Amino acid sequence: MSTTSSESLKSNGAFLGRRIARADGVAKVTGRADYALEHDLADIVHAVIVESIVPSGRIGKIDLAAAQTIPGVLRILTHADALPLKSCPMVPAGSVMESFLPLQDDRIRYNGQPIALVVADSFDHAIEAAGGVRVDYQAEPAVADIDDPTARPIDVPGAPSSGMGRGDAKGALAAAAVRMEATYTTPREYSCPMEPLGTIAAWGTDGDLTVWMPSQWAEGARRAFSEWFAIPMEKVRVISPFVGGGFGVKVTAHADALLAAMAAREMRRPVKLALSRPQNFTGNGLRPAIRQNLTLGASEDGKLQVIIHENTSETSVDDDYVEGGAATARVMYAVPNLSSSQKLVRVNSFTPSWKRAPGEAIGAYALESAMDELAYKLKLDPIELRLRNYASQDPESAKPWSTRRLREAYDAGARAFGWERRSPEPRSMRDGHELIGWGMAGGAFPNVHTPGEARVTIAADGSVDVASSGADIGGGTYTILAQTAADALGVPFEQVRVRLGDTSLPRAPVAGVSQIANLLTGAVDKTARAAREELLTLASSHAGSPFKAKRANDFTIKDGKIAPTDGSAEAVMISEFMRMVGRDRIEVTRNTMPADKASSESEQRDAYDSFKYMGPSSATHATYAWCAQFVEVRVDEDYGTVRVRRMVGAFDCGRLYNPKLAESQWKGGMIMGMGEALLEAIHIDRRYARITNNNLAEYVVPVNADVPDIEVISVGEPDFHASALGGKTVGEIGVVGAAAAIANAVFHATGKRVRDLPITMEKLM
């Protein structure tokens, strides 16, 4: 069951704001949506990666003799003969993209690192030969994980060791009447997109490279190929119309994409490289294991005086990936004194990276768990504690919120959940062998913005084509851009076709940080309005126009028909009008760059293929999406197994372009939060610094049977500081707070505070 109040918002158009089923849905469920590896090319050959089975050291001798006897083997590349590559410093070092380049030297950084590439006439031959490559290793000691006895926390290179903050955290803590300190630990996690990583690469005779790969950011991948192979951007085309789940895994191009392109260049033939599921666990960055130490100081009446957040997280040997977690603490409550500090632990792993709501998901878990602990300490209802510390402006910047309907979210969520019937004592609610627990938590997700570009074409038949290289990673970009264009132009939704995920189309930044919906609706709206303007200029001035009105704004376009607003003439279908004025198309391309930068090609490149232009969506206001989540768990008193029986999430995400799709995003996020709270953990054998559960049988995520009824509620209102069309971020906020709400519910059920995720049965037995 879902309820959405946003459907009645005044700002909604004919299509935006409506619960329209996803435009790509039928193609996907009938198998007609072609994913990258389903692409067919003549003359294609297959590549399989050979991975290191030690975590650290040097590659000694590689014996290829046995592998080369396998029929169909065409080539085996190793560091000895692989093409030298250039590094791609496209994003701040290690922030989302590993700096590691495969087959460039004999050094081994992590267990699972690519150390050879077999190319054969079939996948089966390639995989058989890969199993026959013999490698001598000169193994060296490795640091397996954050808890390894040899692990050493270090300061983040380039960052102040004292961290960041406001006020006088130390003094405030000393003066605080009530203190709460706890350490929360979260394991390494993998986001398990259903579509594994893999790439098809083909070089043309003129040195141009075409790549089919699943990508959250085709322009970013394009830049990576351009830098790695030292070829102009214009020579690279990345095609990624459908993405079978991104979650951060497909933000940038990884070794599979690079090796496919490298092999294709060597072979002068198209190469297909499909990672196995186990290889996916070491083929991209996982969320690192993280230790968060939180100290809260409050007055007797529950006014927070200070938050101290100390984070230690894993990173790799080569890069400084920071998954902080303090961002939520900085904005959630009106607390005058705050300090946050960050340490890193270098481990022998793939460079960690984004997993849906990086920072916020784990930050909210720790903060909102600590708030629950404080509420119990103060004998206050957890919502009451939060209301007593409600921030009426951004406590970090002192800027006003653009919109913050968090109070409404607490209220709507609590009402839908029936929170007032909760008996606050732990272990006070039960049903047979099951202990019942009710928990809640809140969350925040920042609203960032990057410019985008779009092309809108009105064809002679009146149909509309919308084009962008931006991605639909499952959130519904295809659908909402069609809604946007239909509204802006006044044509039926069905008349709009959207093309995405191809660098031959107008450019877009990353589908990450939940920004793509807001920025592309803004770009498409602007472009479609320009196309409408051009159409109506013809209506008012072209000799073939049947209309007498002389100003563009004297016209209305509705249901695909142009008419003078004053009713002085019959409405004319756009197709008919195009014939009358002798046009076969109207094509408009626009971008949403700042006006002073819009004409600079290099600035535009920076906007679309780097993070340079990614920033807060408002200079004057603090813009965030907000949520309050409520959970009922049942804990079996014998087994300690936790089952989530109900979830209610109330969200302030501004205006919803399509409530049906937004609700899916929220629910999916909440389910992902359930996985983080109860099931998901990478297991590492410390002797080998190797992931032992590198498959979907042993890396356990929720299945349908685990997922209860989830009720989601929108409490948002249009926020035009957040985006051109009034929406705030939707894609990741559902994860934020879910794990804390579950952990808090588990405490309420059992009286046991588990501060180490996931909460598996042995921790409660």
Place this chain on the structure above:
Amino acid sequence: MNNFEYVRATAIPDALRAVADQAGSRFLAGGTTMVDLMKCGVEVPSALIDITRLPGLDTIEAGPASVRIGALSRMSDVADHPTIRKEFPVLSESLWRGASAQLRNMATIGGNLMQRTRCSYFREPGVYSACNKRNPGSGCAALEGVNRGHAVLGTSPSCIATNPGDFAVALVAFDAAVYVENGKPRRIPIDDFFTLPGDTPDVEHPLSPGELIVAVEIPTSPALRRSHYLKVRDRESYEFAVASAAVGLELEADGRTIRDVRVALGGIATRPWRARTVEAALVGRTFDEPTVRAASRLATEGAVDHGEDRFKIDLAPRVVARALLTVGGTS
């Protein structure tokens, strides 16, 4: 995956001959275990003898004295068999709580008995050289590794790999027999079918090469009619057991005194584990929760943990008790 031959057998003697004729050949039924193990490099057969077209091996006969299930019966067909569902619940429950719907539609009963351990160290032969099950004498990487999923009963210094079966636990609880063909039929009591690892964890059953399972037979009993399979796992579905119990109960005419009780455990032992000490402690006693709880504690007597799997020594008796309380109607 390496090259292999594929042979489709149409009659049992042909199938037996095909396997006997070629070293390194394997039977292929539903393929859900065999193909999986080939993909991870544990099985490298020279030939697969497809037995799915053999006639007469997929019948299910649920009679008054016994239930006889042909080896090619699909897990889903047995789980959904109306008589089995109604009369012998543990057999149906232990099947539909295993795997996923898609796998149950493919996997056969014979293959189900032959499924192999999920031990991570067993399943990555290209990475872990030490595995006595794959490579006798090479050692056991799991002993000091990630071993939450490993066995605490029936282990040896050579191997602590858990038998992953669910249905087999029910078979062990109810004295089933496995029928095999090797030219002449042979009946193997289920207790003899699953062997302990000892010094030879590579040997998991007494079948000789070329022997083919043709059926399993479960004698009916009042306890089988009042039976239950309880599976405890981290998530609700599609996961191997952390601990499970197949139980059955028969009370005397007084409705209180235990005449017959069956208890077997899954998820915590190197083979489906019959808990006869629990049974012995309960027969003749009055059925009530304290008695059941106390007797169930015997289920893990003598268990040996390896660190991460220690909690299962406490967990398994609770699973046994709850399963018994469920069939006893007190829970």
